[in-house]
Amino acid sequence: MREVTLTDIFTHPITQKYLKRSGVAHALEVANHAFHLAFKYNVSVDLATKAALLHDIGHYEWYRQGKWDYELYRENDIHAIKGAERAHKLLIRLGENPQNAKKISVAILLHTDSYLPEIDVKRSPLQKVVKLADEMDEEKGGNHHYRQIDKSTALEKINYLDQLVEHYLPKQQLSSPSHEQSM
Template sequence: MQRVTLVDVFKHRITQKYLQRSGIHHAVTVAGHAFDLALKEKVDPDLATKAALLHDMGHYEWYRDGKWDYEEYRKHDIHAIKGAERAHKLLIRLGEDRLVAKEVSLAVLLHTDSYLPFELEGKRTKLQEVVRKADEIDEQPLGMHHYKKMDKSVAIQLLNELDQKVEVILDDQV
């Protein structure tokens, strides 16, 4: 079975649709942070980078009176739940291994506890914690990290470089 790459994931129409909402720059940047953290924490960088790339694909827009309302959005936020479902479906469609798809979607689901009535501190796996930390590194007040711009060609170039780094690690493990 050939590995599903970050570029494969990124180029899919579903990914394109949902990363437009949450921000391509943020998704690609978080994937880079996840790779570095995965190496440090001895976590599979393939799983970490895929989960990080897809972690916010459940975002939606919340407008009130024609203006973005961050506080209302946060109050009703379930993006991690929607994102986990979308990530799983997408990875299965791309031919990803079912266990990989499950682990990635769980990391997407648990990258934040903002939608839960309790905290997940100390309850995440190492992979889930890597994705949480990678996201946190790029966060800005009022969700401004979602509005940074990145051209798709630049994103593909950066993801291709990440894919190559992941491939080297995976080849060394064989």
């Protein structure tokens, strides 16, 4: 049994506030991609979907003269750093296992190379899943952050994803004793 569900995370006021900045539709789509990628990379569907849902929670609104400035964002953004911190605090507050909260937060920290110096980062399977899931939903010019979804549809999608995680997580735990369950 999970301590914290995706619905717990999604409905929290902090999540709602910050997901609106980066795009709720994008966060949900990345979580969905992460769910499917988790099987390929032998990663916990629980941790993968949580990290993916929260991956952009650190976005800052880069506006110039009242309009979103994508270039300003690309030049100055460190959202993964802020997001990792914000997600960790939120997950601990909600009662997530501290080791899982740390692993989710580090996956958020490493989901993008946009702020990193030119180095080759060796990512864990969970970190790869979140990075790949995000890349699968990217659109030119950051347009993936602007897609809209109404609140009731978003809640339906997150509830459905929660049901899938609840269904497959026990099977993952049983099928692989060395599984990166607490990854």
